[in-house]
Amino acid sequence: MLQYVIKRLLSTIPVLLGISLLLFFMLRMLPGDPAQVLAGQMASVEDIKLIRHQLGLDRPIIVQYGLFLSRLVRFDLGRSARTQNPVIREVWARLPNTVLLAVAAITLACLFGIPAGIIAAVRPYTWIDYLFTSMALFGISMPVFWLGLMLVVIFSVVLQWLPAGGTGSWKHMILPSFTLAAFVVAFITRMTRASMIEALSQDYTTTARSKGLKERVVIVKHALKNALIPIVTVVGLQFGLLLGGAVLTETVFAWPGIGRLIVDSILARDYPVIQGTILIFGLLYILVNLFVDMIYAFIDPRIRYD
C-alpha cells in the first residue's frame, strides 16, 4: 500500500511542474510589461524598475523560472496589488469557507444522488427511473447561478425563510450548499445508475439471488460494492466541477470564499492574487484526485498490486 501511495505521489510531480509553468507564463502572456501591470498605471519609472528587479524580470528567463519555483515551494506568491497583504494570507483566510461549502455540497449530492441512482437502476425504464434520470438531466443543463438566484427569490424574497447571502449561521449555508449540490448530484445519479445496472446484470448477482439472499442484501452487499469504483471516480471528478461551481455560487450568495476572491481579483486585475487562487484550486483538485486514488486501493485491493 505504501509503495502504491508513493508511486501515486510521484506521478503528481509532472502535473505540479506543469501548473508552475502555466502560472509562470500567465504574467508573461499579459500584453505589455508585467512589472507595469503589477505596479499599476500611476507608478513611476523607478517603482517599475524596482518591481522588475524584485521579480527578477531583468534576468534570463530560465533564471526567472528558477526564482519563481523557489518562491512557489515556499508559498511566496508576492503581495496583493489591492490590499498589499501577502497573497497566501488572503487565500488562506478564505480557503476554509470554500472547503466547507464544497464538503457540504458533495455530502448532500451523495446523500441524494447515490440512492436515486440505485433506485433508478433497480427499476430501470419505469416511471421512477425516468423521473430520476430526467431530474439528473435537468440538473446538468441548469445554470448553477440561475438556480441560486431562483432559490433566493423563492426562499428569501417570497417565503422569507432563509437569508439571501452572507455568512454567520447554519441558515446561511443552506441555499449555497443546495445550489452547489444540485450542480453535481446529476452526475452522481447518472453514474450510480449506469454502474449499478451493469453490476446487477453480472453473474455474481445472479448467483447471490439464486442462493436465496434477500434483494436488499444482493443490492447493497453484492452489486453496490462492485459498482463503487466508478461512483467514487465520478464523485472525485465532480469535486473539480464543484470548485468551478463554487466561483459562481459564492458570487450569487456573497459567500467569502476563494471563488469570489478570484472573481474580485480578475475584475481588479490583481494578478498576484489570481495566480495564488489558481494555484490553490489546482492543488486542491490534485489532492482530491490523489485521495480518490487512495480510496480505490481500499475498495478494490487488486489495484494496489497492479
Place this chain on the structure above:
Amino acid sequence: MTETTQPQSRRTQRSADSQLKRNWAKLRRNKAAFFGGILILIYLITALLAPVIFPGNPSAPNLMRSLERPSMRHPLGTDELGRSILGRVIYGSRVSLLIAIGVVFVGLLVGVPLGLVSGYYGGKVDFGIQRVTDTLLAFPGFLLALALVAVLGVGLKNTIISVGISMVPIYIRLVRGCTLSVREQTYVEAAKAVGTRDRVILLRHILPNVMTPITIQTSLGMGMAILFAAGLGFLGIGVQPPTPEWGAMLGSGRAYLFNSPHVATFPGIAIFLAVLGFNLAGDGLRDVLDPRFRL
C-alpha cells in the same frame, strides 16, 4: 479486377447507407433525442431569424419603461434600462450560438489533431502532449476558462478562445483513447503494410473511425460552452454590455431580484432550454451510435 471491386464497393456503400438509415430511424424513435432536436431547431431558428422575429434594436434604452413587469406590450417585461427582455433573449440566442460554434471549433481544431497524433505515434510525442493535457486537466474546465480570461481580457472573442481552450484537453483525451484502439485494427496495419503515408492513414482511416465519439462530444460540448460562457458573462468577465448575452443579462438582473425578479428569470430559462437541447441530443446520439456508453 475492376469487375470484382466495383460490386464490392457498391455493397460497402449500400451497407453504410443502410447503417445510416437504421441509426436515423433509431434516433427518431428516441424520444429524448427527438425533444432535444426540436429544442435545438427552435434555438437555431430564433438565432437565425432574430431580426424578423423582433424588429428593432434590442440594446436601445428607454428609461421611461424601466423594470416593467411582463405585459402584452413586453411579454417578458423590461430590464433596468427599459429594454425588452424578449428582444434581448431572442438576440442573445445569436450571441450564444456564435460562442457555442466558436468554442467547439477551437476545441476540435486544436484537440482532434493533437489527440490523433498522440494516440497514433505514441512514445515521446504522446508523453509530451499528455503531460500538457494533464496540466490543463488539473484545473476544472470553468476555472481554466476563468484563468485564461484573466490573461486575455474580457469580450466575445476572448470568451470564445478561453472557453475553447478549456475544452481542448477533453478532445485530446477522447480522440487519443479512440485512436489507440483504432490503430491496432487490421485495416490500419494493412494500410501501413502497403506503404501508405502516416498523414493519409490518420485522415482517411483513423479519423472517420473516431468520428462517433467526436460527434457526441461536440453536441455535449455545445451545451457546456453555452453554460461556461454564460457563467463568465454573469461574473462580468465575459461578453460585455450592451451586447445581449444571456449570462450578462442574468448578472445585471441580480441587482433587481427583490423587486423585479423577472429580469433574471427569463435569460436563465433560455440558457437552460438551449443547454438541455444539446444535452438531450448528445445523450440520444450516444444511445444510438455508441450504446456501450449509455448512462
